[in-house]
Amino acid sequence: MKFKDYFTTPQVNSGAFKVWSRNFLYFKKTWLVSVFWIVFEPVVYLGAIGFGLGSFVNSMGGMSYVEFFFPALLCTTAMMVSFFEGTYGNYTKLTHQKTYSTIMLTRVGPEEIVAGELMWAASKGFFGVMGVTLVAGVFGLIDTYRIILVLPVLFLISALFSCIGMIFTSLARNYDSFIYSTSGLIVPMSLLSGTYFPLEQLPPSLRYISYLFPLTHGVSAVRNILHNQDVGLALGHIAILLVATFICMNISFFRIRKKLLK
Amino acid sequence: MTKSTAIEIKDLTKKYDDKIVVNGISLEIEKGECFGLLGPNGAGKTTAMKMMYCSALVTSGELYVLGLNVKKNYKEIKSRIGVVPQEDGLDPDFTVLENLLVYANYHNLEPKEAELRAQALLRLMKLEEYQDRSVDTLSGGMRRRLAIARGLINSPEVVFLDEPTTGLDPQARIWIWDFFKHLKSEKNTLVLTTHYMEEAEQMCDRVAIIDNGKILTVGTPRDLIRELIGKEVVEFDTNPVDLNYYLGRLREAGFAYQVIKDTVSVLIKDNQDGRKAVDLIASDKIYIRKPTLNDVFLKLAGHQLRNEQ
Numbered sequence: 001m002k003f004k005d006y007f008t009t010p011q012v013n014s015g016a017f018k019v020w021s022r023n024f025l026y027f028k029k030t031w032l033v034s035v036f037w038i039v040f041e042p043v044v045y046l047g048a049i050g051f052g053l054g055s056f057v058n059s060m061g062g063m064s065y066v067e068f069f070f071p072a073l074l075c076t077t078a079m080m081v082s083f084f085e086g087t088y089g090n091y092t093k094l095t096h097q098k099t100y101s102t103i104m105l106t107r108v109g110p111e112e113i114v115a116g117e118l119m120w121a122a123s124k125g126f127f128g129v130m131g132v133t134l135v136a137g138v139f140g141l142i143d144t145y146r147i148i149l150v151l152p153v154l155f156l157i158s159a160l161f162s163c164i165g166m167i168f169t170s171l172a173r174n175y176d177s178f179i180y181s182t183s184g185l186i187v188p189m190s191l192l193s194g195t196y197f198p199l200e201q202l203p204p205s206l207r208y209i210s211y212l213f214p215l216t217h218g219v220s221a222v223r224n225i226l227h228n229q230d231v232g233l234a235l236g237h238i239a240i241l242l243v244a245t246f247i248c249m250n251i252s253f254f255r256i257r258k259k260l261l262k
Numbered sequence: 263m264t265k266s267t268a269i270e271i272k273d274l275t276k277k278y279d280d281k282i283v284v285n286g287i288s289l290e291i292e293k294g295e296c297f298g299l300l301g302p303n304g305a306g307k308t309t310a311m312k313m314m315y316c317s318a319l320v321t322s323g324e325l326y327v328l329g330l331n332v333k334k335n336y337k338e339i340k341s342r343i344g345v346v347p348q349e350d351g352l353d354p355d356f357t358v359l360e361n362l363l364v365y366a367n368y369h370n371l372e373p374k375e376a377e378l379r380a381q382a383l384l385r386l387m388k389l390e391e392y393q394d395r396s397v398d399t400l401s402g403g404m405r406r407r408l409a410i411a412r413g414l415i416n417s418p419e420v421v422f423l424d425e426p427t428t429g430l431d432p433q434a435r436i437w438i439w440d441f442f443k444h445l446k447s448e449k450n451t452l453v454l455t456t457h458y459m460e461e462a463e464q465m466c467d468r469v470a471i472i473d474n475g476k477i478l479t480v481g482t483p484r485d486l487i488r489e490l491i492g493k494e495v496v497e498f499d500t501n502p503v504d505l506n507y508y509l510g511r512l513r514e515a516g517f518a519y520q521v522i523k524d525t526v527s528v529l530i531k532d533n534q535d536g537r538k539a540v541d542l543i544a545s546d547k548i549y550i551r552k553p554t555l556n557d558v559f560l561k562l563a564g565h566q567l568r569n570e571q
Contacts (some may be wrong), residue, residue, distance in 0.1 A: 025364065026355045102351035104317055106368035106416075108339045171377050261319060262278065 012115050015108040019116025019125070022099075022234040024123055027124070038124065039131030042077045046070065046094055046136065049196065061198050063227060064241030070141050071223040072195035074150070077132050083186055087178045090117055094169060098259055109262040114253050118162050123238020125158030126151075143226070150222045153234075156241050164214075164249035170255035189215045196224075197217040214244050266328075268293045268420050268451045271316060274323035276309050276475075278481055283309045285475035286323065293419075294450040296442070298319075300459070300555075302563055303382050306475040307455040308348065308424055312566040314453065315345045315422045328419060330519035341369060344418030348425045352397040358408055359384065359393040360416055369416040376415070385410040395551075397404060403434030412437070418475070421445065423454040427461065459556040463487075469555070471562050478562040491553040492518075495526040496539045498548040511542045520561055527557065 028229060046066075050073070054065030061068050093099035099114050129151070136142055168181045173189035192202065199207050210216050220235035224230050265384045269291040270344060276284040284306045290298045299307040312318035313325055316336040325332045327339045353361050359380060366376035384390040385405040397405065406426065413421060426442075427435040439461055445452060446465075458461050462469055463483040470480045478484060500508055506524065512519055517539050530536040536550055 014370075015368075021367070022353075022364050025360070029355075097354060098349055098351040099353055101317070101347070102353070103346040103364070103368055103412075105347065105351075106341065106365065107316065107340045107370070108368045211458070 003022055011180070012119070013112065015112030016115035016119060017077040018053075018108060019103065019113050020120045022103075023117075032252040034124070034127075035131065037129035038077070038081045039135065041137045042132045044141075045075055046132070064074075066141065068198075068223075069196065070136060070194070071150070071226045072219045073224055074129055074132060074154055075196060075218040076127045076190045078154045078157040079161045079186065079190065079218070080125075081128040082121045082162040082230065083165040085121035085124045086118075086162040087168050087172070087181065089121065090169045090176070091172055091175065091178070092168060092215065093117075094259065095131060096258075104260060110257045111253065113260065114166065114256045118166060118249065118252065119157065121162030121165060122159040124157060126155050129154045129158070146226050146228065150225050152217070152242075153221050153225065153238060155213075156238070156245060158213055160218075160241055160245040161250060162243060163252045166247060166252035166256060170252065170259055189213045194219045214241060217241050236248075266293050267291070268327070269297070270324070271310075271455065272324040274310065274325055275317065275321050276313060277307070283475055284313070287472070287475070287477045287479065289480065290472060291451070291453060293451050294446075294449045295467045296446050296454070297457045298462040298464055298469040299453070300457065300462055300469050300559060301455075301472035305472045305489055305563075307472050310472070311422055311424055311455055312451065313373060315343055315456065317345075320329055342419050343415060344413035344421045346406075346409050346413040346421070348428070350405050351406060352408060354396070354398050354411075357394050357396055358389060358400070361397060362412055365412050371416065377417055380411075380419075383414055384430060387411045394507040398445065401434075403430050403437070406430060406434065406438065406563075410441070416427065418450075420451040420453065423452065425455055425457075427456065435461075438471045443497060459559055460462060461552060465556040471507045471559060473563045475538045479558075483558075486557060486558045487553050491557045492529045492531040492534070493553070494530045494536050494550055495553045495557060496530060496536050496543075496548065496550050497525060498528075498543050498545040499525050502544055508543055508545075515539070516543060517542075520557075522560065529553070529557070 047068075050069045054069060057065040059065075100110075103113055104110065119246035133142065133147060133151075168178060172178060192206070192210050193213045195215070196208070199216070200209055202210060217237040217240045221234040222239070224234035224237075267290055269289070271289040273288055274284055275282065275284050275286050277420060287310060288477070297520070299311060301307045309318060313320050314327060316327075316332050316339055328338050328342055331541065332339060351365065356364060362380035362383065363373075363376055366380060367373075371379065381390070386391055387410060388403060389407055389411065392400065397408065398403070400408065409421075410426070413423075423442075427438055435458075442454075454466075462570060468480065468482050468484060468523060471478045471486075479490070480544060481489075499522065505521070505526070506522065509519065512526075512528060516537060517534065518531070520527050520529070528539045530539060540548060540550070
């Protein structure tokens with residue numbers, strides 16, 4: 001196998017879109033339960049942490065606590081929803097339901113399946129972001145012009161975590177395997193990426209580790225754009241996210257293709 | 263390869279890691295033929311078939327389906343064949359009808375055409391009243407019928423069926439085999455695996471008996487039975503003490519036989535007389551029957567228990 005074979009250009013074609021629309025059809029059938037967990041849950045966080053706990057905090061990072069927390073909430077929603085779709089959702093389709101093996105009986109191939117699934121998990125994360133954004137709009141937290149600027153960044157975060165989820169799916173032996181990735185990676189990341197408090201609060205060693213977390217870069221980019229702070233810094237973070245997405249996407253393509261086509 | 267060849271296999275081999283599962287098989291399957299791959303569990307028949315329907319990679323050898331190379335033209339092959347895999351692979355997230363429509367969409371069927379085709383197949387498979395039911399609520403026989411309908415949605419030229427009747431009750435089995443007769447009468451090419459010998463004998467124009475990844479023999483069930491077994495079988499039960507005595511007598515008289523535990527099957531060839539064999543045996547449990555593909559299978563593949571794979 002040549003080195004270049006490890007890299008794949010995702011085939012975002014009609015086949016991938018068919019895989020995407022299979023998931024969308026199911027989403028339409030079960031939208032209420034999805035809305036519950038991808039929108040209702042973050043909104044409860046916004047109320048409890050942002051407005052509840054936050055009312056005890058005078059200012060954080062030079063802004064009100066809810067203003068500080070809201071960009072992070074958008075990012076964690078994107079991360080959680082797409083990661084869980086990429087792990088539990090995709091693992092079910094890969095193993096128990098044999099959905100992918102069945103799709104492979106048709107002219108839709110493994111590259112298209114992976115592309116469609118990554119697109120889907122990213123879309124679902126993005127739906128969550130949109131839902132939270134709409135609710136936050138009702139609370140008057142939204143500046144229309146700035147939110148449009150961060151939506152692509154949030155989609156990028158969703159895409160990155162759908163790829164990371166897909167990689168864990170390819171490694172999983174059973175559903176319990178995801179406990180390692182969830183408790184060991186996703187939950188610490190959601191707490192320590194400058195989400196609930198500024199990174200400067202972390203002891204230096206831990207702060208450097210947190211820079212390895214993709215979510216740190218996502219939160220920083222979104223917060224900087226949303227509050228019109230350091231846009232150059234935001235672009236730097238976005239560049240890091242792009243590189244991470246490209247790498248993770250290739251790993252997930254390589255690993256799932258190897259699983260599907262033996 | 264002629265125009266009438268549906269599948270051409272030359273020296274086909276499949277390895278998983280270092281394990282050889284299919285070991286250099288060669289075969290030609292004609293269009294309009296019902297071809298059976300027979301063999302015990304783990305013989306390699308499912309893997310051989312998976313390579314034919316392009317769901318497993320070929321390790322070495324040549325494989326052409328409808329004149330197309332599976333290594334290069336698998337997309338076109340897949341759009342011209344239908345597959346009913348062993349595990350139905352029905353999508354539990356969807357209803358009966360949705361299962362067909364979603365699958366038709368993968369096959370690039372226009373929504374209108376897919377709807378018509380799906381309705382026609384549901385009628386044909388006696389599933390129309392269940393079209394809005396979740397697939398989880400279906401019985402085993404209904405699930406299999408739905409999987410068959412799904413395999414036919416793109417009007418395939420060749421249909422692959424992996425153990426189509428395994429695990430079904432007798433009624434469901436009879437219904438499905440009747441349906442295959444109907445498919446055959448419409449000039450479809452059918453390739454199936456099974457370990458139900460009686461069914462294979464009735465249904466298949468030709469069969470290949472496979473064991474340990476190799477083809478032991480290929481032919482029409484009738485020819486195989488006549489050549490390898492004979493015109494009839496005299497079967498009797500004995501005990502370990504008398505067994506060798508009887509076998510000696512049969513050998514002397516020029517009879518071939520196969521022994522499974524304490525049961526001896528004497529294979530009566532065309533030029534032999536079964537009554538002579540009967541005269542040699544003093545057993546009260548003796549009967550004469552028609553030979554079946556089962557006898558051929560046991561003769562070639564042996565009768566040891568196989569480990570399920």
